[in-house]
Amino acid sequence: SHTLLAGHLADAFADAHGLESSDLLARTSKEKWLKWKEEHQPTETLAPYDTGTGKLFGNHDTIGTLAIDTCGTMAGACSTSGMAWKVPGRVGDSPIIGHGLYVDPKRGAATATGHGELISGICSSFLVVELMGRGATPIEAIQEMLQRVASSYEITPEHQVACIAMTPDSQFAAGALRAGFSYVVYQDGPAKVMNPEFVLNS
Ligand code: ASP
Numbered sequence: 001s002h003t004l005l006a007g008h009l010a011d012a013f014a015d016a017h018g019l020e021s022s023d024l025l026a027r028t029s030k031e032k033w034l035k036w037k038e039e040h041q042p043t044e045t046l047a048p049y050d051t052g053t054g055k056l057f058g059n060h061d062t063i064g065t066l067a068i069d070t071c072g073t074m075a076g077a078c079s080t081s082g083m084a085w086k087v088p089g090r091v092g093d094s095p096i097i098g099h100g101l102y103v104d105p106k107r108g109a110a111t112a113t114g115h116g117e118l119i120s121g122i123c124s125s126f127l128v129v130e131l132m133g134r135g136a137t138p139i140e141a142i143q144e145m146l147q148r149v150a151s152s153y154e155i156t157p158e159h160q161v162a163c164i165a166m167t168p169d170s171q172f173a174a175g176a177l178r179a180g181f182s183y184v185v186y187q188d189g190p191a192k193v194m195n196p197e198f199v200l201n202s
Pocket of ligand 1 (some may be wrong): 061062080081083084093100112113114116119
């Protein structure tokens, strides 16, 4: 009857149910974060961005996975520590159903990575799955979602959104707002690293 708890009362709930609590922050990440905190205001959220290479310095880490078995049962998962340098208390896209991840056995599955606020703002994963349910291929659905992001927000050079999607009959594809994203496919043989089929601002 409850889908989502957040913040200290979620911790209290977990404690009350005997879940073991632990600090998940890696030592190296913690050191980087403490250094960043010394040099920035607590309300600053901009990720360090290298205008020379167009690369973000390690502010994305979400891993999204979609799977389908030989009986056609689909599953999806995503794992993240959220966008780096975020304001304390911020909830990103990954934990919210339909934003960072959505799986519908009849329509397909999608998961996203990148700037959570852009992903959340248009319910990206739900949108991709809904479009596939109405007949779009995975690539068409991702393309439409990325175009919706681009037309809904003022996209800046540090913004990135990437998505993988799969239909219940095992068609799949990936797309991204800009270059730099790759994904891995595991099907029968060794895993293959793939480039996205669609990049909006290539
Ligand atoms: N989507 C995540 C967030 O905004 C960041 C990421 O993809 O690494 O929290």
